[in-house]
Amino acid sequence: MSETKGKAKGGKAAAAKMSPEERRERATKAVQAREAKKTLPRATHGSVDHPLRIGDVEIPCYVLEDGTRVLSQRGLIAGIGMSSGSTRSGDARPVAFFESEALKPFSNNDLTLALRSPIQFIPPHGGKPALGYPATILADICECVLAARKGGALPPRQAQIGDQCEILVRGFARVGIIALVDEATGYQKDRARDALAKILEAFVAKELQPYVKKFPAEFYEEMFRLRGLPFDPDSVKRPPYFGHLTNDIVYRRLAPGVWQELKAKAKKNADGRPKHQLHRLLTPDVGDPRLRELITKVTTVMQLSNKWPDFKQKLDRVAPAYDETLQLPFELMGDDGEGL
Numbered sequence: 024m025s026e027t028k029g030k031a032k033g034g035k036a037a038a039a040k041m042s043p044e045e046r047r048e049r050a051t052k053a054v055q056a057r058e059a060k061k062t063l064p065r066a067t068h069g070s071v072d073h074p075l076r077i078g079d080v081e082i083p084c085y086v087l088e089d090g091t092r093v094l095s096q097r098g099l100i101a102g103i104g105m106s107s108g109s110t111r112s113g114d115a116r117p118v119a120f121f122e123s124e125a126l127k128p129f130s131n132n133d134l135t136l137a138l139r140s141p142i143q144f145i146p147p148h149g150g151k152p153a154l155g156y157p158a159t160i161l162a163d164i165c166e167c168v169l170a171a172r173k174g175g176a177l178p179p180r181q182a183q184i185g186d187q188c189e190i191l192v193r194g195f196a197r198v199g200i201i202a203l204v205d206e207a208t209g210y211q212k213d214r215a216r217d218a219l220a221k222i223l224e225a226f227v228a229k230e231l232q233p234y235v236k237k238f239p240a241e242f243y244e245e246m247f248r249l250r251g252l253p254f255d256p257d258s259v260k261r262p263p264y265f266g267h268l269t270n271d272i273v274y275r276r277l278a279p280g281v282w283q284e285l286k287a288k289a290k291k292n293a294d295g296r297p298k299h300q301l302h303r304l305l306t307p308d309v310g311d312p313r314l315r316e317l318i319t320k321v322t323t324v325m326q327l328s329n330k331w332p333d334f335k336q337k338l339d340r341v342a343p344a345y346d347e348t349l350q351l352p353f354e355l356m357g358d359d360g361e362g363l
Contacts, residue, residue, distance in 0.1 A: 063143055063144055063145050063152055064087045064088050064089065064091075064142075064144045064145070065087070065088055065144065065145040065147070066085035066086060066087055066088075066093070066144055066145065066146055066147045066153075067086055067087070067088055067147065068085060068086040068147060069083070069084075069085045069086075069146055069147040069148075070083055070084050070085070074095075074098065075094070081098065081102075081240075082094050082095060082098035082099055082101075082102045082161075083095040083098045084098075084158065085144070085146070085147070085153075085155060087142075087144055091142070091157060092157065092158035092159075093142055093144065093155035093156065093157065093158060094155055094156055094157075094158050094160070094161060095153070095154075095155050096141050096153075096154040096155050096156060097154075097258055097260075098258075099155075099156055099160070099161060100116070100117055101258070101260065102161070102187070102191070103161075103164060103165075103168070103184055103187050103188060103191070104183045104184045104186070104187040105117060105120065105184060115138070117138050117164075118135065118138045118139055120181070121134060121135055121138060121164075121167065122135055125171065125176045125177065125178055126167065126168075126171050126176070126177075128171075128174075128176070129167050129168075129170040129171040129174065129176065130167050131163075131167075133163070134160065134163045134164070134167060137156060137157060137160050137163075138156070138160070141154040141155060141156055142154070142155050142156065142157070161191065162192075162195065164188065165188040165189075165191050165192045165195075166192075168184055168185055168188040169185065169188055169189060169192065171185075172185040238269075238318060239318070239322070240256065241322055241326075242318060242321070242322045242325075243261065243265075244256070245322060245325035245326055246265060246268065246325065248325075249325060249328060249330060249331045249334050250331060271344070272321055272335075272338060273314070273317060273318065273321060275344040275345060276317060276321075276338075276342045276343065276344050276345065277310070277313055277314065277317060278313065278345070279345045280345075281310070281345075317342065320341065320342055321338065321342065324337050324338050324341060324342075
């Protein structure tokens with residue numbers, strides 16, 4: 024007889040400590056959960072590996088059995104520049120934001136109801152149920168935020184959400200008309216899968232070009248691995264100290280004096296953090312190509328390394344940092360290369 028291991032062993036031990044009534048209650052709940060899962064809609068198509076990209080935004084999306092287009096809950100929240108989690112009242116941040124006194128006059132019942140009632144569904148390849156929102160909610164969110172900004176009601180600390188919504192709306196307009204033409208002419212059957220995403224990036228207005236994604240998913244996936252942290256491909260959330268690590272392994276190695284210049288020019292928020300990505304300050308003809316080349320090199324070195332100290336030793340040899348003092352934040356003092 025094989026030995027019980029892992030979660031099964033832990034579950035067996037927990038069950039042994041329960042009373043007969045508690046075991047019956049747990050079994051009943053398990054049956055109810057399985058039955059409830061059977062009633063959930065299933066996604067027939069998904070884009071986890073190829074998420075919807077609009078500038079610097081990545082949002083996993085799905086199509087359910089009934090044709091409903093769904094956007095990942097976490098992806099959508101991150102896509103509009105909002106942090107995830109709940110407020111002190113227990114409401115999810117998007118719900119609290121759109122039901123706040125400042126936004127409520129510009130919102131509507133359909134929007135707040137949809138935010139309070141995310142769609143639970145089964146991803147195409149099975150697994151745990153996922154949460155999402157109807158894809159059209161993204162346009163409703165943008166309209167509400169931009170109306171509030173126009174009316175002077177958007178709080179200053181949420182200005183970045185207004186900027187992100189403006190980028191999204193401009194992207195919708197540019198790609199939408201092209202998609203309609205493709206459908207009318209039948210060209211949609213012949214175009215490449217990512218053609219619209221590439222067109223969107225090419226059509227992004229000049230002033231919005233800095234928002235185009237610079238750091239690929241592979242870069243962060245390797246960072247998570249070398250730091251001993253679990254990587255979630257559906258999430259764009261990174262540990263705060265990853266910014267300090269990126270400064271060390273990328274920006275300090277671009278060219279002499281560049282890191283200090285970027286620090287001096289970057290506008291800061293109330294917490295002293297840069298308001299925008301540092302790569303937006305690089306010149307398109309020299310700085311940007313050099314950054315892309317360096318990111319590729321750093322990612323390759325990470326892929327060839329087993330641990331963070333091993334990676335740093337190799338990186339210092341192939342792309343040494345320029346002699347500029349980098350003050351480490353408190354949480355990185357004595358860093359052993361593992362997740363903090």
